[in-house]
Amino acid sequence: MKTDLSSQITLTRIPQRYYRPENAFEHSVLTRLEKIPTTIYQSVEEGSVAIAQEIAGQIREKQKSGENFVLALPGGRSPLSIYKELIRLHNEEQLSFQNVIVFVEYEFYPLPAPTAGNVARLKEALLDHIDINPENIYAPDGCMAKETILDFCRTFEQTIQKVGGIDYILLGVGHASNIMFNESGASPSSRTRLVLLEGASRKEAARTFPSTESVPAGVITMGIGTMMHAKQAVLMAWGDDKAKIIARTVEGKVSESVPSSYLQNHADAKVIVDLSAAYDLTRISHPWLVSNCEWDNKLIRRAIVWLCLLTEKPILKLTNKDYREHGLGELLALYGSAYNVNIKIFNDIQHTITGWPGGKPNADDTNRPERATPYPKKVVIFSPHPDDDVISMGGTFHRLCVQNHDVHVAYETSGNIAVGDEEVIRYCEFLRDVCSQYTTDKTVKDKAEDIIHYLREEKVEGQPERKDVLFMKGTIRREEARAGCRYSGIKDDNHIHFLDLPFYETGMVKKNDISEADIEIVKKLLIDIKPDEMFVAGDLADPHGTHRVCLNAVLAAVDELKNEEWMKNCTIWMYRGAWAEWEMDHVEMAVPISPEELRHKRNAILKHQSQAESAPFLGDDERLFWQRAEDRNRATADLYHKLGLASYEAIEAFVKYKPI
Numbered sequence: 163m164k165t166d167l168s169s170q171i172t173l174t175r176i177p178q179r180y181y182r183p184e185n186a187f188e189h190s191v192l193t194r195l196e197k198i199p200t201t202i203y204q205s206v207e208e209g210s211v212a213i214a215q216e217i218a219g220q221i222r223e224k225q226k227s228g229e230n231f232v233l234a235l236p237g238g239r240s241p242l243s244i245y246k247e248l249i250r251l252h253n254e255e256q257l258s259f260q261n262v263i264v265f266v267e268y269e270f271y272p273l274p275a276p277t278a279g280n281v282a283r284l285k286e287a288l289l290d291h292i293d294i295n296p297e298n299i300y301a302p303d304g305c306m307a308k309e310t311i312l313d314f315c316r317t318f319e320q321t322i323q324k325v326g327g328i329d330y331i332l333l334g335v336g337h338a339s340n341i342m343f344n345e346s347g348a349s350p351s352s353r354t355r356l357v358l359l360e361g362a363s364r365k366e367a368a369r370t371f372p373s374t375e376s377v378p379a380g381v382i383t384m385g386i387g388t389m390m391h392a393k394q395a396v397l398m399a400w401g402d403d404k405a406k407i408i409a410r411t412v413e414g415k416v417s418e419s420v421p422s423s424y425l426q427n428h429a430d431a432k433v434i435v436d437l438s439a440a441y442d443l444t445r446i447s448h449p450w451l452v453s454n455c456e457w458d459n460k461l462i463r464r465a466i467v468w469l470c471l472l473t474e475k476p477i478l479k480l481t482n483k484d485y486r487e488h489g490l491g492e493l494l495a496l497y498g499s500a501y502n503v504n505i506k507i508f509n510d511i512q513h514t515i516t517g518w519p520g521g522k523p524n525a526d527d528t529n530r531p532e533r534a535t536p537y538p539k540k541v542v543i544f545s546p547h548p549d550d551d552v553i554s555m556g557g558t559f560h561r562l563c564v565q566n567h568d569v570h571v572a573y574e575t576s577g578n579i580a581v582g583d584e585e586v587i588r589y590c591e592f593l594r595d596v597c598s599q600y601t602t603d604k605t606v607k608d609k610a611e612d613i614i615h616y617l618r619e620e621k622v623e624g625q626p627e628r629k630d631v632l633f634m635k636g637t638i639r640r641e642e643a644r645a646g647c648r649y650s651g652i653k654d655d656n657h658i659h660f661l662d663l664p665f666y667e668t669g670m671v672k673k674n675d676i677s678e679a680d681i682e683i684v685k686k687l688l689i690d691i692k693p694d695e696m697f698v699a700g701d702l703a704d705p706h707g708t709h710r711v712c713l714n715a716v717l718a719a720v721d722e723l724k725n726e727e728w729m730k731n732c733t734i735w736m737y738r739g740a741w742a743e744w745e746m747d748h749v750e751m752a753v754p755i756s757p758e759e760l761r762h763k764r765n766a767i768l769k770h771q772s773q774a775e776s777a778p779f780l781g782d783d784e785r786l787f788w789q790r791a792e793d794r795n796r797a798t799a800d801l802y803h804k805l806g807l808a809s810y811e812a813i814e815a816f817v818k819y820k821p822i
Contacts, residue, residue: 164721166714167718176446180449180453181203181440192449192452193445195413198412198431199432200432200435200440203435206243208436209434209435210244214244214247218251218255218257220329220330221257221258221262225258225261230263230298231262231329232263232322232327232328233265233330234328235265235284235332236332236334237266238334238369239369241287242287244398248292252292259293263325264294264299265328266281266284268342268383269302271304271381272305272308272378273304275622276305283370284301304378311356315354315355318354319353327391328391330393330394331394331395331396332396333422335404335422336407337366337404338361338363339410340362340366340421340422341425343357343359343366343383344357344386344421345362345363346362346420347419349386350427352385352387353387353388354384354385357380359379363381367381386424394430394431396431396433397425397431397433399435399439403742405438405441408433409442409443410422411423412433448468450492454492460747463510463747464745464747466480466504467746469490470805476804477504477508477805480500485503508807511805513529513530514751515752515802515807516751517754518532518565519532519562519735519751520532520537520541520562522534531750531751531816532751538566538568539568539694540570540694542687542693542697543555543571543696543697544574544684544698545571545574545643546699546712547574547580547639548575548639548642549643549770551650552766552769552770553767553787554738555697555753555814556767556791559766560651560759560766561753562651563650569651569652569657570659571647574663574684575662576632576662576666576667577639578632578633579670580635581635581772585772586613587614589638590611594610594611594614613634616628636662640660642771642772643770649762649765649766661684664683665680665711673707675711676711676715680715681718684718684719688723693732694731694733695733697816698734698736698737699712699736699738700713700736700737701737701742720821721822733818734819735816735817736817736818737814737815737816740791740794742794743794744816744817746805749816751818752802752813752814752816753815753816754811754812754813755795756811759811760792763791764791767791792812798814799811799812799813
């Protein structure tokens with residue numbers, strides 16, 4: 163059972179020499195724009211193991227000399243795979259933490275209870291599973307009295323100095339370049355202190371808590387100065403949603419607006435990333451600016467799109483001079499002239515556009531993204547949450563139905579934790595009033611009143627949700643999903659499937675790992691339907707990770723069924739959701755959306771009323787989901803137009819997945 167196939171998706175074949183140079187000379191050429199030593203690994207797992215092994219090696223070196231190893235650790239999701247490997251080293255390779263002193267880098271303040279904070283999560287992820295002496299763990303207390311905070315911060319810094327300073331500080335980076343919770347404007351000499359969570363920092367913290375409203379007012383955090391005095395600083399980042407900030411950190415100027423860039427001035431700092439997070443580094447994204455290239459069709463397309471945007475010209479107006487002046491002379495040598503490259507890429511991009519996402523019947527499909535036969539197709543749209551289908555591909559969804567394909571939608575999770583308590587109270591009040599009017603049986607009425615009382619008077623933040631409340635929240639989302647499906651064109655409820663994958667049903671933000679039970683549910687659906695075409699969420703930038711787990715469940719099921727004849731003939735398309743769009747060099751199918759269809763898509767999204775302004779997980783983007791979707795779809799259409807292709811109101815983009 164392969165449960166992490168999403169990490170092996172390689173949209174761009176990046177030559178290994180770009181991130182594993184053969185010699186020191188090649189390394190210096192490729193990295194000449196990088197101001198912090200940066201190591202790129204193919205996957206999160208590979209990078210995490212490397213960091214964990216480095217930490218383990220330094221712990222053992224200190225043990226040999228009878229010294230303590232002082233380690234500063236962050237919270238969040240980025241280090242979890244590192245902590246998992248450290249636990250494995252402890253359990254299987256007898257790595258002892260008896261000589262380790264840990265300083266926790268930050269804690270939210272004030273906390274309703276110690277179990278709701280960063281320290282509790284760090285204990286759950288690492289500290290409770292190793293043999294570290296509890297007296298060697300130093301952390302802010304999110305429940306301390308306000309008048310003791312200043313003294314605590316001063317003592318915390320003094321303790322760091324008393325134990326000999328931090329040997330190794332492991333750092334994550336926020337989407338706004340915040341290091342720990344030092345955001346734009348933080349002083350490079352700042353030390354541990356209480357800061358208010360505002361702007362970018364508050365949005366970053368919202369990824370940890372159920373809603374923005376439940377984020378504490380402040381956080382006690384180490385400062386930039388604390389970081390700069392550590393003997394070694396290691397910044398880690400995983401995933402394509404960190405690519406832009408890594409590029410600014412590593413290749414940009416040192417600036418107070420980019421706090422992570424202060425690491426350029428650290429005596430012993432380095433950055434460790436996976437290929438996705440490294441995507442915007444010059445040697446990965448624009449290698450022609452630092453080296454000769456191994457040109458393939460995708461790299462050529464990326465280069466030409468880049469050149470068009472740089473020169474503000476459509477593809478067919480690019481000249482030999484444009485190529486030479488911007489480092490693309492190699493392409494002229496390969497193809498003879500700018501015109502030859504231009505027409506090749508223009509046709510390549512033109513052929514991605516289709517108004518027939520299920521294939522056009524009785525048509526020549528030589529240059530179409532989707533084959534003409536069979537028609538109609540059996541189509542399965544996998545939706546991680548009960549609204550990703552219409553948010554991410556609502557126009558295509560509707561088009562498939564209008565074009566008479568046999569469309570099924572499979573909602574992989576209940577989405578129950580993403581319903582606000584006020585929504586449940588509103589529905590329970592409605593239920594209570596209806597029961598009072600039409601029945602003398604008090605069972606349902608009493609249950610409704612019990613839930614209302616619990617949510618208003620008894621609920622404790624951070625505790626697992628009650629099962630009856632989860633049922634109400636899941637039911638709300640289920641009926642919204644049905645309404646969205648019916649509006650999009652599905653007339654038969656038998657074509658709407660609620661998989662309720664078990665990994666999700668914890669009642670908490672933290673979910674379980676994917677299991678065989680999840681994969682078996684997906685397999686059964688596929689075997690029952692035997693689709694000709696599938697759509698899956700390839701949006702790995704989901705801030706809470708559910709999309710990735712859902713994608714892994716589908717890909718694992720596909721892997722186990724890939725030798726079935728019907729699966730061999732099934733096309734699998736990946737869409738992206740509310741957080742990002744596919745880069746132009748990857749797009750293989752672009753479905754134009756008219757103004758009327760875009761309004762129809764908006765209305766389908768609005769059927770999910772619980773996910774409007776009161777939704778707990780809107781992320782760090784203040785736009786509502788329908789606004790994000792429209793802005794993204796219009797931006798894709800605008801890019802096609804800038805490249806010299808037809809002008810559409812909006813476009814939804816897809817990338818093909820080929821089973822490994």
